[in-house]
Amino acid sequence: MILVDRILGFFSGDVGIDLGTANTLVYVKGQGVVLCEPSVVAIDRATHQVLAVGEEANDITEAMLRYFIRKVHRKSRLVSPRVVIAVPSGITEVEKRAVKDSAERAGARSPVYLVEEPIAAAVGVGLPIHEPSGNMIIDIGGGTTEIAVISLSGIVFSKSIRIAGDELDEAVIGHLKKTYNLMIGERTAEEIKIKIGSAYPMEEETNMEVRGRDILAGLPKTITVTSEEIREALSEPLAAILEAIRIALERTPPELCSDLIERGLILAGGGALLRGLDKLISEETGLPVHIADDPLTAIALGTGRYLSDFRLLKRLAVNSQNSKEY
Numbered sequence: 001m002i003l004v005d006r007i008l009g010f011f012s013g014d015v016g017i018d019l020g021t022a023n024t025l026v027y028v029k030g031q032g033v034v035l036c037e038p039s040v041v042a043i044d045r046a047t048h049q050v051l052a053v054g055e056e057a058n059d060i061t062e063a064m065l066r067y068f069i070r071k072v073h074r075k076s077r078l079v080s081p082r083v084v085i086a087v088p089s090g091i092t093e094v095e096k097r098a099v100k101d102s103a104e105r106a107g108a109r110s111p112v113y114l115v116e117e118p119i120a121a122a123v124g125v126g127l128p129i130h131e132p133s134g135n136m137i138i139d140i141g142g143g144t145t146e147i148a149v150i151s152l153s154g155i156v157f158s159k160s161i162r163i164a165g166d167e168l169d170e171a172v173i174g175h176l177k178k179t180y181n182l183m184i185g186e187r188t189a190e191e192i193k194i195k196i197g198s199a200y201p202m203e204e205e206t207n208m209e210v211r212g213r214d215i216l217a218g219l220p221k222t223i224t225v226t227s228e229e230i231r232e233a234l235s236e237p238l239a240a241i242l243e244a245i246r247i248a249l250e251r252t253p254p255e256l257c258s259d260l261i262e263r264g265l266i267l268a269g270g271g272a273l274l275r276g277l278d279k280l281i282s283e284e285t286g287l288p289v290h291i292a293d294d295p296l297t298a299i300a301l302g303t304g305r306y307l308s309d310f311r312l313l314k315r316l317a318v319n320s321q322n323s324k325e326y
């Protein structure tokens, strides 16, 4: 497997992993983010065996994790790497146990540290999470949007919805089907979203040629779509994300709310790169919105900070409730 080969050389050090549904990032202490690859399919190069495919996010997580760490372990038997894994804040005790167990079985040094994604993202973008003031992180990934209010190194409130980048792609697919009887694949939809998609009117609207299959004739067809119509198509899933942000703001304690007015909201995850999304959220909430410097790597960078600050790690790692191994 190419990914594994590429990172084997780096794997002497401790490792931080952000296992997303869309992208997996691996941070190695002293090296930075050494790997950022789609999580879609994991294939063993030797056997050409598909280890895990798309939809089954949980299986992917476990398969990839086991695969990476086992390979590493096999290569270097001297010391097992210390591993920090970022997990969604809503994850159950059973799921936590499963991630830890599979990582440890796969050769990670025990204990494996789990950190909550929003906190890792906040650490990654350099927010002062230890302070009593409030910060809101909105992480728009492929499968989920996670909104969290953080204060004093803890999550005060978090809300997760299964509407994120993939849903935006689906909305593009739905629009072309409905309007032009045109079938396109997920990859084309994502390309349209990235190339001409937007959340807020652009200074210069654009358009793009799209190839697909005519549903009625069954033949290939090319059409031109405009950035305006794509924005319109994206407005429904975006409204759901806005609604979740509104709910999170409603649940934020008043004293932290005033911090948000000052500091604003932080956007992370690949979805943060959608044009004008910061403007839309800012207009809808009346709050300043900042996009993380590199939204795609924020969580992985956060896991990296934990690796170089063991006290931080011990303090912030979430543990299975009934284990005392930290």
Ligand SMILES: Nc1ncnc2c1ncn2[C@@H]1O[C@H](COP(=O)(O)OP(=O)(O)OP(=O)(O)O)[C@@H](O)[C@H]1O
Residues within 6 Å of the ligand: 019, 020, 021, 022, 023, 024, 140, 141, 142, 143, 144, 145, 164, 165, 166, 190, 193, 194, 197, 268, 269, 270, 271, 272, 273, 274, 275, 295, 296
């Ligand atoms: N320039 C861009 N404009 C809009 N969306 C983008 C852009 N670049 C990437 N994306 C989207 O970001 C999403 C992937 O983001 P990210 O890597 O943060 O997800 P993930 O962490 O793997 O997923 P999750 O957090 O849901 O498990 C995809 O839906 C992708 O289409």
Ligand SMILES: [Mg+2]
Residues within 6 Å of the ligand: 019, 020, 021, 139, 141, 142, 269, 299
């Ligand atoms: Mg993510």
